[in-house]
Amino acid sequence: MDAPLRIVIAKPGLDGHDRGAKVVARILRDSGHEVIYTGLRRTPEQIVRICTDEDAQVLGLSSLSGAHGYLFPRVCELLRELGLTDIIVFGGGIIPEDDRDEMYSSGIRAIFGPGSTSEQMKDFLNEIIRRSTEGKSDGVGSDSDWRWGSR
Amino acid sequence: MGSAQTQIGAGEAGDRMPTLESLCSQAAAGERLALAKLLTAVERGEDLAELIPVREHSVDAWKVLGVTGAPGVGKSCLVDRLVKAWVDAGGKVAILAIDPSSPVSGGALLGDRMRMSSVDEGQDVYLRSIATRNLPGGLPARIDGMLDALVSAGFSHIIVETVGAGQSEVRIIAVADRILLVEGPARGDVIQAEKAGVMELADLIAVNKSDLEGAEKAAEEIRMSMQLSEVDDGAPVILCSAHTGDGISELVEALDNLPNARGAASARARERLLAAWTESLLLHPGWGDALKSVESGEVTVREVIRDLLGHED
Numbered sequence: 019m020d021a022p023l024r025i026v027i028a029k030p031g032l033d034g035h036d037r038g039a040k041v042v043a044r045i046l047r048d049s050g051h052e053v054i055y056t057g058l059r060r061t062p063e064q065i066v067r068i069c070t071d072e073d074a075q076v077l078g079l080s081s082l083s084g085a086h087g088y089l090f091p092r093v094c095e096l097l098r099e100l101g102l103t104d105i106i107v108f109g110g111g112i113i114p115e116d117d118r119d120e121m122y123s124s125g126i127r128a129i130f131g132p133g134s135t136s137e138q139m140k141d142f143l144n145e146i147i148r149r150s151t152e153g154k155s156d157g158v159g160s161d162s163d164w165r166w167g168s169r
Numbered sequence: 170m171g172s173a174q175t176q177i178g179a180g181e182a183g184d185r186m187p188t189l190e191s192l193c194s195q196a197a198a199g200e201r202l203a204l205a206k207l208l209t210a211v212e213r214g215e216d217l218a219e220l221i222p223v224r225e226h227s228v229d230a231w232k233v234l235g236v237t238g239a240p241g242v243g244k245s246c247l248v249d250r251l252v253k254a255w256v257d258a259g260g261k262v263a264i265l266a267i268d269p270s271s272p273v274s275g276g277a278l279l280g281d282r283m284r285m286s287s288v289d290e291g292q293d294v295y296l297r298s299i300a301t302r303n304l305p306g307g308l309p310a311r312i313d314g315m316l317d318a319l320v321s322a323g324f325s326h327i328i329v330e331t332v333g334a335g336q337s338e339v340r341i342i343a344v345a346d347r348i349l350l351v352e353g354p355a356r357g358d359v360i361q362a363e364k365a366g367v368m369e370l371a372d373l374i375a376v377n378k379s380d381l382e383g384a385e386k387a388a389e390e391i392r393m394s395m396q397l398s399e400v401d402d403g404a405p406v407i408l409c410s411a412h413t414g415d416g417i418s419e420l421v422e423a424l425d426n427l428p429n430a431r432g433a434a435s436a437r438a439r440e441r442l443l444a445a446w447t448e449s450l451l452l453h454p455g456w457g458d459a460l461k462s463v464e465s466g467e468v469t470v471r472e473v474i475r476d477l478l479g480h481e482d
Binding site: 022024043044046047048049050051052053054055056057058060064067068070071072073100101102 | 201202205206208209270271273274275276277278279280282283284289290295296297298300
């Protein structure tokens with residue numbers, strides 16, 4: 019791993035559960051990436067602004083409050099509106115199986131629920147880097163229907 | 170090159186990647202994404218010298234304030250207060266917040282944002298988190314170029330927040346016009362030791378956490394050690410609390426009216442030279458191989474230095 023990705027890990031909405039987000043941030047740091055943690059209770063607008071200012075390449079959204087159904091698609095929509103179409107977005111937390119298709123179709127490329135391993139997250143990042151070198155775009159503005167694990 | 174960033178989305182997006190020139194003009198017009206991409210380009214090693222003016226270090230009015238101090242004294246929270254005060258007064262404020270890279274993985278956890286709620290809203294404030302990428306002195310080599318970019322984008326106040334720095338880490342003076350040293354209570358006789366080093370170069374010393382016991386005593390001890398200086402009167406010491414807001418307006422006023430930079434010109438020149446030297450070493454084509462051969466024990470550090478210096482001729 020010779021080149022760090024810049025990854026924003028964000029906690030959208032009124033949700034104080036950040037253990038998972040912090041563990042993920044740590045895993046990504048230990049994989050050699052530069053991770054910007056937003057802190058708790060950020061609005062979708064603030065998260066998109068942070069991604070803009072930090073020139074992030076990847077965004078991870080963590081939600082355990084049940085509000086992912088609004089917050090995740092809203093963040094993706096704002097990213098597209100502001101032209102941050104290349105950012106690759108993944109999600110984590112408590113995202114029920116029944117909600118996942120909707121998340122994926124809003125632009126989320128991977129979802130890591132309870133029990134996910136650090137190996138899986140590293141595999142996801144390696145996969146998006148590999149696909150990018152092949153010229154495939156998995157950004158939130160791309161109409162690709164690729165998702166991690168769907169190979 | 171080790172400090173290059175992996176390109177994601179370089180496929181279709183790569184074709185419409187804007188030129189550095191257009192990024193510069195868009196950044197000057199206030200486009201945040203263009204500014205962010207410009208800083209990324211500088212961090213990756215692009216040289217903007219032909220596109221934007223190179224900033225001159227100012228001993229009169231300052232633009233770049235270095236904020237340094239030991240880990241945990243409250244630098245980020247204090248910076249948050251300063252940002253708010255300057256934005257409220259009509260300023261345009263940028264912050265480069267530096268955190269350490271892991272010497273093992275090369276990754277970094279950049280967490281300064283979470284303590285600075287004032288930076289996530291409004292057009293007049295911009296924060297960029299930067300990893301040291303393991304440069305000595307805790308300052309990324311490219312920070313000078315990033316500061317040039319921010320000045321040309323119209324920022325009136327630029328704050329460089331260092332990693333929690335020890336007494337001898339004075340590289341900040343290579344890039345900052347003024348130095349604010351943040352101290353806290355209960356740092357004990359560390360204060361004595363710090364008389365040599367960054368305390369001599371600080372233009373202002375803020376003793377934060379004045380709401381806690383021992384802050385007043387710490388401020389008094391620093392004032393007393395300053396009085397022993399035979400060179401000048403020493404930096405002013407201001408007691409404040411980022412938590413309660415006490416003393417913040419005094420701190421802002423003192424910063425707004427700082428006289429000429431106090432730090433010795435020789436120290437500034439020395440650190441500038443060392444920073445530039447480190448940067449050219451890291452950009453040397455033989456650097457990557459040199460690192461590997463030292464790691465494997467094939468050659469000694471002395472031999473590597475001799476070879477690298479030989480290349481320069």
